[in-house]
Amino acid sequence: MTIPRYDVLKRDSRGVLWIEAVDDLESARLRIQELSSESYGEYLVFDQNIGQTVDKCAMVPDTRSE
DSSP states (O other), rough: OOOOOOEEEEETTTTTOOOOOOOOHHHHHHHHHHHHHHSSSEEEEEEEETTTTEEEEEOOOOOOOO
């Protein structure tokens, strides 16, 4: 059994929340796209092997007035 390499995280005004771990980068990227379309916040992909964020996606509320 292998340990998943990538962590999917959500960053918002309260801090950073771990969402899940996935095995490959493509799955992680698809997951943050999916999550950002459902809920506001910044979603990150963290690579456990190198100890860095390797991708991110953000959804912010539309504050423009019509």
